[in-house]
Amino acid sequence: xxxxxxxxxxxxxxxxxxxxxxxxxxxxxxxxxxxVVAGQIHDSDDDVSVFRLEGSSLYVTxxxxxxxxLVTSNYQLGTEFEAxxxxxxxxxxxxxxxxxxTTTNTDFDGAYFxxxxxxxxxxxxxxxxxxxxxxxxxxxxxTVTHS
Numbered sequence: 165x166x167x168x169x170x171x172x173x174x175x176x177x178x179x180x181x182x183x184x185x186x187x188x189x190x191x192x193x194x195x196x197x198x199x200v201v202a203g204q205i206h207d208s209d210d211d212v213s214v215f216r217l218e219g220s221s222l223y224v225t226x227x228x229x230x231x232x233x234l235v236t237s238n239y240q241l242g243t244e245f246e247a248x249x250x251x252x253x254x255x256x257x258x259x260x261x262x263x264x265x266t267t268t269n270t271d272f273d274g275a276y277f278x279x280x281x282x283x284x285x286x287x288x289x290x291x292x293x294x295x296x297x298x299x300x301x302x303x304x305x306x307t308v309t310h311s
Contacts (some may be wrong), residue, residue, distance in 0.1 A: 171194050173276035174208070180311055184277040187305035191246040192298060196291055199284035200299035203247045205256065209272025213256050216284075217245045224258040226268050230310040233258070233266040243306065249277070279306050 165171050175182050186203045191256075193200055204214035212224035214225045222239045226232035248259040255266045281301035 165248075170189075171281070175273065175310060176273040176278070177256065177271055178249050178254045178273075179251065179292075181273070181309075183250045183307075183309045184279065185246060185248045185305070185307045186279050186303060187246050188243065188279075188303045189242055190210070190239070190281075190299070190301050191242050192242060192259070192300035193217070193241070194283050194285035194290045194297050194299050197285040197289045200297075200301060201282035201284065202280075202301045203249070204252065204278045205249055206276055206278055207272040208249075212270060212272055213249065214269065215260075220278045222260070224266050226266070227270075232268075234266055235260045242306070251275070262265065271292055277308055279303060 188202055190200055190202055199216065199218045201214045201216050207214040216223045216225055216230060217239060221237045221241050222235040223231050224233040226236060246261050250257045254269055254271050256270055258265045281299050283299035290297060
């Protein structure tokens with residue numbers, strides 16, 4: 165949101181520079197399908213790129229390519245890290261703890277950032293179907309800038 169929450173964010177990958185930095189840690193994963201998205205870029209239709217934890221493997225996605233870039237295969241729950249997206253000139257650059265992981269060329273608009281815990285599990289693909297089967301991300305810092 166922009167303007168104090170009164171307008172929806174909607175920016176383009178080809179105009180300006182758009183940055184989101186999240187200081188976070190994944191502390192819990194759902195059973196059966198232990199997948200959580202912990203930060204993402206979304207356009208007017210779908211997610212563009214996300215930081216996605218699957219068990220102990222942390223990936224940066226590229227559209228529907230969920231395993232575009234393996235960041236680490238040994239993520240330990242509760243380990244704090246910095247995820248950063250920089251979007252400009254039709255490119256998305258994804259950083260993990262200050263190190264560039266991948267650059268993708270993509271043209272999109274109607275974009276906005278999302279930070280939080282987005283589990284990829286639901287009652288159809290993960291049991292038990294109850295409040296104890298959840299994903300959790302703790303965010304200790306979040307910065308979004310547009311220039």
